[in-house]
Amino acid sequence: xxxxxxxxxxxxxxxxxxxxQAPPGEFVNAFDDLCLLIRDEKLxxxxxxxxxxxxxxxxxxxxxxxxxxxxxxxxNVVGDYRFFDYQSKLSFKFDLLQNxxxxxxSHGIIRNETEYLRTVVLCALKLYVNDHYPKGNCNVLRKTVxxxxxxxxxxxDHSYETADYWNGLWKSKWIFQVNPFLTQVTGRIFxxxxxxxxxxxxxxxxxxxxxxxxxxxxxxxALSFARLVEEQENKFQTSLLEELQELSNEALRRILRRDxxxxxxxxxxxxxxxxxxxxxxxxLGYVIYSRSVLCNWII
Amino acid sequence: xxTWPPRACSSTAQERLPPPRPGECRPCSFRRRGEPxxxxxxxxxxxxxxxxxxxxxxxxxxxxxxxIGRRARVRGSSDADSSQDSSYFEGGVSSxxxxxxxxxxxGVILIKKAGDGSKKIKGCWDSxxxxxxxEKSSGRTAHYKLTSTxxxxxxxNKSGSGTMNLGGSLTRQMEKxxxxxxxxxxxxxxxxxxxxMENKIRSTLNEIYFGKTKDxxxxxxxxxxxxxxPKFLQLQRELSQVLTQRQIHIQPDx
Numbered sequence: 001x002x003x004x005x006x007x008x009x010x011x012x013x014x015x016x017x018x019x020x021q022a023p024p025g026e027f028v029n030a031f032d033d034l035c036l037l038i039r040d041e042k043l044x045x046x047x048x049x050x051x052x053x054x055x056x057x058x059x060x061x062x063x064x065x066x067x068x069x070x071x072x073x074x075x076n077v078v079g080d081y082r083f084f085d086y087q088s089k090l091s092f093k094f095d096l097l098q099n100x101x102x103x104x105x106s107h108g109i110i111r112n113e114t115e116y117l118r119t120v121v122l123c124a125l126k127l128y129v130n131d132h133y134p135k136g137n138c139n140v141l142r143k144t145v146x147x148x149x150x151x152x153x154x155x156x157d158h159s160y161e162t163a164d165y166w167n168g169l170w171k172s173k174w175i176f177q178v179n180p181f182l183t184q185v186t187g188r189i190f191x192x193x194x195x196x197x198x199x200x201x202x203x204x205x206x207x208x209x210x211x212x213x214x215x216x217x218x219x220x221x222a223l224s225f226a227r228l229v230e231e232q233e234n235k236f237q238t239s240l241l242e243e244l245q246e247l248s249n250e251a252l253r254r255i256l257r258r259d260x261x262x263x264x265x266x267x268x269x270x271x272x273x274x275x276x277x278x279x280x281x282x283x284l285g286y287v288i289y290s291r292s293v294l295c296n297w298i299i
Numbered sequence: 300x301x302t303w304p305p306r307a308c309s310s311t312a313q314e315r316l317p318p319p320r321p322g323e324c325r326p327c328s329f330r331r332r333g334e335p336x337x338x339x340x341x342x343x344x345x346x347x348x349x350x351x352x353x354x355x356x357x358x359x360x361x362x363x364x365x366x367i368g369r370r371a372r373v374r375g376s377s378d379a380d381s382s383q384d385s386s387y388f389e390g391g392v393s394s395x396x397x398x399x400x401x402x403x404x405x406g407v408i409l410i411k412k413a414g415d416g417s418k419k420i421k422g423c424w425d426s427x428x429x430x431x432x433x434e435k436s437s438g439r440t441a442h443y444k445l446t447s448t449x450x451x452x453x454x455x456n457k458s459g460s461g462t463m464n465l466g467g468s469l470t471r472q473m474e475k476x477x478x479x480x481x482x483x484x485x486x487x488x489x490x491x492x493x494x495x496m497e498n499k500i501r502s503t504l505n506e507i508y509f510g511k512t513k514d515x516x517x518x519x520x521x522x523x524x525x526x527x528x529p530k531f532l533q534l535q536r537e538l539s540q541v542l543t544q545r546q547i548h549i550q551p552d553x
Binding site for chain 2: 123126127130134157158164168189191193195198199202204206207219233234235236238241242252
C-alpha cells in the first residue's frame with residue numbers, strides 16, 4: 001500500500017472489512033481500536049452501524065425484550081437496519097455499540113395455525129435448551145416462501161470476556177417446512193471461539209445436517225422436533241470432542257512436526273560439527289561444497 | 300483481532316508465497332537483494348571477508364554451518380536423492396540468514412512445513428527464530444537472545460465433526476549464556492536453543508489448540524443434562540399451558 005491517503009470509499013471498504021471480521025463478543029473492542037487509528041467520527045459511526053448490523057445477524061446476538069429472549073438473525077430483518085420480534089410484536093433498530101434498542105415501533109403479526117405451532121415449538125425448545133446450555137437462549141421464527149410455511153429455530157449460547165481469557169459462541173439453526181405426515185429438517189451448528197492467553201488462537205467449527213421428522217399433531221411435532229435437535233447436537237458434540245482428542249495424539253506429530261526426531265533423542269550436534277570439519281576451509285572464511293557431499297550426512 | 304489463518308500467516312513476505320521449488324531459497328525481508336541463496340553452492344557473508352579480520356567466529360563458517368545445520372534438521376525439497384528421513388520435519392523447507400552486529404552477530408531461521416494434504420487434515424507450521432549473539436570480550440562465552448514465533452493452522456473435514464478450522468500464533472523469548480569452544484561452537488549452541496524452544500512451543504500449542512478448544516466447547520454446551528436447573532418446572536408449566544389452549548390438528552395443504 002502506498003503512503004498516499006486512501007479515498008473515502010477505499011477507507012470505508014477497509015473499515016467494514018476489518019469490523020466484519022471481529023470475533024463474537026469483540027465488536028466493540030475492534031471498533032474502539034479502529035477509532036483510534038481513523039479519527040473520523042462520522043465515517044466510523046456510519047460504518048459501525050452497517051458492520052454492527054451484520055455482526056448481530058452473523059452471531060445471533062441475543063436481546064431481552066419483556067423478559068423474553070430475541071435472537072437477531074437475517075430471518076427477522078425488516079429493512080433499513082431494523083429487526084422484528086414475534087413475541088412482543090415490535091420492530092426496532094439495535095445499536096450494538098451502545099447496547100440499546102432504538103426506534104421501537106409496533107409490528108403486526110398474522111395469527112394463524114403456524115403462529116400457534118410456533119409458540120408450541122418454542123416452549124418445547126426452551127425446555128431442551130435449559131437442559132443442555134448453561135446460559136442458552138432460543139427463538140423460533142416463521143417464514144412464508146411461495147405459500148409454504150417454514151419454522152426456523154435458533155439456539156445460542158455464548159461466553160464473552162470470561163476470566164479464562166476466551167470468547168466463545170455456539171449457534172445452531174434448524175429449519176423445517178410445516179407439512180403433514182413427514183417433513184425434512186435441515187440444521188447447521190456453528191461454534192466460534194477466540195482464546196488469547198499466552199497464545200492467539202481462533203477456532204471455527206461448522207456442521208450441516210439433514211433429518212426427517214414424522215408429523216402427527218402439533219404437540220407431538222414440537223416434542224419430537226426438540227428431541228431430534230437434542231440427539232443431533234449431542235452426536236455432533238461427542239464426535240467433535242473425540243476428534244479433538246484424536247488430533248492431539250496425531251496431528252502435530254504425524255502431519256507437521258514430531259515431538260522428537262526419528263532417532264527418539266535430541267539432535268547430536270557434535271556429530272554434525274565433526275562432519276562439518278571435513279568440508280570446511282577455516283582460513284579462507286567461506287566454504288564451497290557440493291550437494292552430493294551435503295546429502296551424505298544429513299541425519 | 301486476527302484475520303483467518305492462511306492470511307494471518309503473512310506477517311513476513313515469506314509466508315505469502317507458495318512453497319519454493321527444489322533448490323530455491325525463500326525470499327523474505329531478512330535477505331538483502333543480490334545475496335546468493337544460502338542453499339546454493341556458495342555461502343558468503345554480506346561483505347567479503349577481510350583476511351586480517353579475526354574473531355572467535357569466522358563469518359563464513361557460521362553461515363555455512365548454520366545453513367548446513369538447519370538442513371540437518373529439515374529436509375529441503377531439493378534433497379530428492381537423499382533416502383533418509385529428516386529429524387523433526389518430513390519434507391519441510393527452511394532458510395537461514397545471518398548478519399554482523401557490532402559485538403557479535405544476529406540471524407534468523409525460518410522453517411515452513413505444510414501438511415501433505417492427502418488426508419482429511421490440512422495444516423501448516425511456520426516458525427521464525429530470531430537469534431542475537433553478543434560475544435563477550437574474552438571470546439570464551441557468548442550471550443544468546445532468542446525470539447521465536449510459531450504460526451500454526453489446521454483444517455479438518457470429518458463427517459461427525461464437520462469442518463474445523465484452528466489457527467493461531469505463539470511468541471516466546473529466552474536468553475542464555477553459553478560457553479563457546481571447539482566442541483561447543485555457536486552453531487551447536489544456537490541449534491540447541493532453537494531445538495529446545497521449538498519443542499516447548501510445540502507442546503504448548505498441542506495442549507492449547509486441542510485441550511483448550513475442548514474446554515471451550517464443554518463450557519458452551521453440555522452433552523449430559525444439566526441437573527437441577529431451576530427454570531425447568533416453570534418451562535414445563537408454560538408448555539402445558541400453551542398446549543391446553545387449543546387442540547386443533549394441522550390441515551393438509553390443498
